[in-house]
Amino acid sequence: MKQSILVFIVLLACSYSNVHASPVEITEWLVPWEDTRPRDPFVDPEGRVWFCGQKGGYLAYLDPASGNFTKYELGRGAGPHNLIVDDNGSVWFAGNRNGFIGKLDPSSGEITRYPMPDSNAGDPHTLVFDSKGDIWFTVQHGNFVGKLMTKTGMVKLVRVLTSRSRPYGIRIDSKDRPWIALFGTSKLASVNPETFVLEEYELPNPDSRPRRLVITSDHKIWYVDYAEGLLGSFDPKTGKFQQRPLPAGEDSYPYAMAKDDRDNLWMVEAGETPNRLIGFNPQAEKFFSITKIPSGAGAVRHMYFHKPSGTLWFGEDSNYIGRAKIR
Secondary structure (H helix, E strand, C coil): CHHHHHHHHHHHHCCHHHHHHCCCEEEEEECCCCCCCEEEEEECCCCCEEEEECCCCEEEEEECCCCEEEEEECCCCCCEEEEEECCCCCEEEEECCCCEEEEECCCCCCEEEEECCCCCCCCEEEEEECCCCCEEEEECCCCEEEEECCCCCCEEEEECCCCCCCEEEEEECCCCCEEEEECCCCEEEEECCCCCCEEEEECCCCCCCEEEEEECCCCCEEEEECCCCEEEEEECCCCEEEEEECCCHHHCCEEEEEECCCCCEEEEECCCCCCEEEEEECCCCEEEEEEECCCCCCCCCCEEEEHHHCEEEEECCCCEEEEEECC
């Protein structure tokens, strides 16, 4: 099994010679609050780009047209980690150091808190909406996957089977089933949305550490392997995995990942200086774009695709908010 994967990797590596021909346009906005680790932007219905100031204890938004920023303080020690915005403009965020999920009303500044029902679930991590507007989320060090019913405020937690598995990236498939990258292991997981039964899937390489993932329209689960520098895919129908090396190979440390509306995959090689945005076409089995992030980025930890504008949005440890025009 390992030998066949290695052969595939060597053959695929020979096709990298032309990927530099298609860079994309990247624009960056310097966040005015220094060294606050702006991250995880999300575009609201008005076109404002919301993001977390993880080290600064705030939420904020950027108006891309004017370049102006507006800030909402959360207080010291809040550690906001990730946010998503619903169709009504409410901003939902992970209180990563305080064991809650919050909802900000931008018009009033009022914050509603939804605490975790278990004190061990102290670090909500990444949030994602399902088709009903409820929120599934990961709890990295607490070792849970959770669901917040947004209409009632009820929170249900599912403990991950493997200890210290570090549930990290999360996405929802077409049947409202959440899929999770278990960053502390060489596994993916899914949760049955009706029974809340969790199932784990072992990757081919025990040294793998999947960090972020996306789901394409053919229902395959794609993930970046931070430890091995690989792009992997898992077909739930067949149970088969495939793995491909990133252009920078073992030095790539792939982190942020997103999918556009054409099923192209986008990921960031955080091990490269400057970080590089990589495009991959699953149908053609080809890396077609490599773009250096102008400021260097430090690390891009999460990305969001905004379909109406055909753009990727991301925060950078170098204190910028970035936008990549991909169509």
